[in-house]
Amino acid sequence: MAAQRLQGRFGFRNVRLVKSEENSLGNGSYGAVYRAKCDQLVCAAKVLHPILFQTRDPAAYRIVERFQREIDFLSGLRHPNVIQYLGSCADPGTRMPVLFMELMDESLTSFLERPADPPPLPLHVQVDIGHDVAQALSHLHRHEVLHRDLSSNNVLLIGSRRAKVTDFGMAKLLGSDPRLTPTYCPGTNTYMSPEALADPPTYSGKLDVFSCGVLFVQLITRKWPNPGPRMHIIQISDPRVPSGRVHVVTPELERRKDHLDLISPTHPLLEVALDCLKDEEGQRPTAEQLCSRLIALKESAAYRDSLQQTPEETTGQAPPARDQELEQQLRESESRVGDLTREVQQLTLRNEEQARSIQQKDEQVQQKDRQLQQQDRQLQTLQVSIRDNEQVVAALQQSVEQKDAALQAKDELLQEKEREIQERQQRVREREGSGVATGPLKLEWRDGPPAPFPIFGRSVAVSGEMVYCADDTEVLMFNSRTGQWTVLPECPKQYFSIAVVNGQLTAIGGDQSYEATNTLLSLPPQDRPGIFQQKWIEQFPPMTYCRSSSAVATTNTSLIVAGGAGPDEKKAPVELMDIQTLQWSTVASLPRPRWEATATICGDRLYIGGGYGTHGSTKSVVMCEVKDLLQSQPQSLATRPPGLLLRLFRSPPVWKEVAPLPVFQSSPVTFRGQLLAVGGRTTGRDADSTSDVMQYDATTNSWKVVSQMKVKRNYCFAAVLPNNTLMVCG
Structure with missing residues (x-):
């Protein structure tokens, strides 16, 4: 085998390793040791068999790791009775590691x-x-x-x-x-x-x-x-044996x-x-x-x-004791001299390498000195120019001060305008009540494509033409344009809620191994719309609280998660995630614990109704101003709108009770500006389900039946399609 020149991380300039039988010092199951030369120093080179780097056998991996561990340990050990480490490198042809050690006799x-x-x-x-x-x-x-x-x-x-x-x-x-x-x-x-x-x-x-x-x-x-x-x-004598x-x-x-x-x-x-x-x-x-x-x-x-x-003595005739003592001292001295000679050779080579490095650094310093001299000349020219421009800068500063005074006056005017706008908005809210439309609503029902299997639940999300329904661990996708249902990859959690966050279908919270979690798992889309990858992955930061079956709603800027079952369910926590910064903040809790409830935004208010509470199924509905909820998130001066006075300290949002739902297990939804409750059941039995669709009247704070579906159902999915159509399934 021809000699190969290796490049290592040690101070030798030339390393020569010839893998031949005459240079072989030993051969084993996993590798071989050859005589090598580092510059003028004769040494031993240990290599592994190439087959270990060409297989995926775990046993081969362990042998390679053992060899690397030997290199790591030897490089940090130095003792007269420990084999001397000279260096290590990689064979440029095979990329296999090579360990160089001092050469011993046997x-x-x-x-x-x-x-x-x-x-x-x-x-x-x-x-x-x-x-x-x-x-x-x-x-x-x-x-x-x-x-x-x-x-x-x-x-x-x-x-x-x-x-x-x-x-x-x-x-x-x-x-x-x-x-x-x-x-x-x-x-x-x-x-x-x-x-x-x-x-x-x-x-x-x-x-x-x-x-x-x-x-x-x-x-x-x-x-x-x-x-x-x-x-x-x-x-032994023992009845147990x-x-x-x-x-x-x-x-x-x-x-x-x-x-x-x-x-x-x-x-x-x-x-x-x-x-x-x-x-x-x-x-x-x-x-x-x-x-x-x-x-x-x-x-x-x-x-x-x-x-x-x-x-080697076998005859029993020994030389004089003094000669033996001198011979012993000579052998020990020769051994020490050999060690010192190898160390001196290695230090000499390293000193030569350091001398070349120092010479290169001196040349670099001289080049930098020339660059600094040139920069000094340029700096002198700039200083002359700066002195010429000082008067211009003074004039500009005076102009800036005048403009600052004018901007301050405008800011005060804008603050006054802001107060007027807020007062006007308050009067509009007082006139409009909750912002929920109360006009007559007529619904005509028709059958749509059935789901591939029976589903029930309330967690539904809409993104463009796609409607997503979550049922235990299953997620179904309905294409409102083609009318086709698709079963998406099964989520590794159950009892989770879903939402579309930054274009990503996201499972929020849920149970895993019978324990509530605080993670958000997303199903990334592929190149074509409606085509997803086969694995749910964690792309968003986790919530503060672990929860399952929580109420979820989204705005243009935030993801809202309220209530849910879990270790902190009695606190009924409400969290907001800023969709841009992906930061979570905790706001005012719900008035009482609830899970499997439905959240919907109607007008400028967030409604959460139905589901279960501490004492079982509940008809309760609570409401909060969306603006107050969003503004309750922590802000900083860096996010201050230009010309507006930032309120750094805001009071927490106030949740209010509205008229309870007429039935249990009804699904609230906002349709054509009106708050509806779809289906439900009058008692705890599925046989008492209803087909009623009820509308909330904010003026009288009451519910009334405005339509009836073709079939009775409770615990169903209700979503609004892009063509302003109300879709109910499950």
Whole structure:
């Protein structure tokens, strides 16, 4: 495979990665490690197999996330016993991530398994490698990081003495919670503690300490850990267990007895390993305590005596102790020098990059200085022009002051005119009463296209030629031009009210999972009129109160929602939403709770009637001036009409009782300027439904029958079509 030049986020200018067998350092199920070169620094590059980025398998996604997590953790960790992170980038050809790390000699697994029948390691090698691993864990735990996958495969060596921990794909941040409780065991089972193998598993820093104890046993014996079954069967005598056989958890020391029997009871490292393998995590030492105990072992006579041996020694003839000590110091010095050399090379490259960046910034500063000099010359020219125009500005200011005085006089005049207009409007209202027409009304009824299935309810909305009727969770649309009915997508709520807001068919409130909601769901239209998308979505801000079966009305500027059933139904709240700003405000409540009532605007007044109250069905009708209701919304000086005095504090709207409906379950509607009540029933039984259409007389504050429909009905839909026709259905 040809070399590829990669662009990363680190300080290397040239990165060369050749994916070939001779450069391969290791190959696994999910990825591979290759020898690479960052500038002149030889390093290791870890990549994932391309197939993981070409499938939608969730398992592949988890592997990619694990790799990205390893990059994130390594980039924030820096310790002599943690693999050194050099940088990461994306392959420009495949866009796959690449992780660059320092190059190590081999893994602890391969070191322990070479040769085929290896002799025991000298004690000082066992302790030194164990101490390096413990120091890495102590550093991780101090930064609230759990490794969770510690094994001999994830410990890399330089020579035979310097160990570093790698592979942070399963690492996890503790955060503010000292314990983690995932739903699966992420690491290698043979290294996992009892609590990590439980169902559900739990994790803390003591998991890594347990895995470190398994490593100690592996260092002493040079054998791969092979514990016995985790569960075993015992016989008990208990009537609740007919079979008398019970599965119990096997203690860890018993599971690993075959492995531990290979170790001499007097081995200096055995006691430390056994403490790490305790079943109860609270009885295990911390990583920091483990470091202290290993440091104490380094002061022992057994450790000093073992310094005369080397890992490859098989004949028993050892060089003088002084030579061995010097050799040990030399190996440690060479390891430290190697680390420092790599750091110096990386810092040198970064310094060169910073020097180039500083030079570019100096050139930018010089260019900006030239621009500032040019701007200074332009500013001097402008200052001369400003001095010439000062007299003109003074004259303009004087003219503005004169015009302000004239505007103030006009404003006072307009205020006086406003008061006159308000007084005149008050006199007109007093003469006209409620604004409801009281002339004779003649209705001729004819049959229209029937709905696709029986419907009942009162929530209806009209938009152009379309009439929308809401029944429980169903919404029907009637095209008054073609006479066709259409069943719209089912709303995820029930007992909601509908309205057309900013051209959007909107379900207001309603019950979801048997609880009242305060959300507004809209059914967005598609390109053609009457064609909608298949999903209700939330496009408007929610109301303050949760409610269902509320009374709804709209004006040119506002959506009005009154009453309804819900947790605050006793308050009978009334809310307004400004259609332009989409802001909600709460105004005066209804005189008493009610739901499933119908709201209609007749003249300049809002009427709400019918439905249910605290004591069941109600005939009550209340009325309020629409202007007072709209003006009760909070306003600011920014919305002040030009030349008019804004009333910042207004009294709340006053609801008034008018003559009650003659029957229950009647549907109020405004038709040809007159307030009508359609259908209903005289008692609580459907058999007592009526076909009467009643008209409200504001002069006598009474209702009278003006027409009769062809069929009796109650709890019906009543709407006015664009051709000034009254439509009743359901």
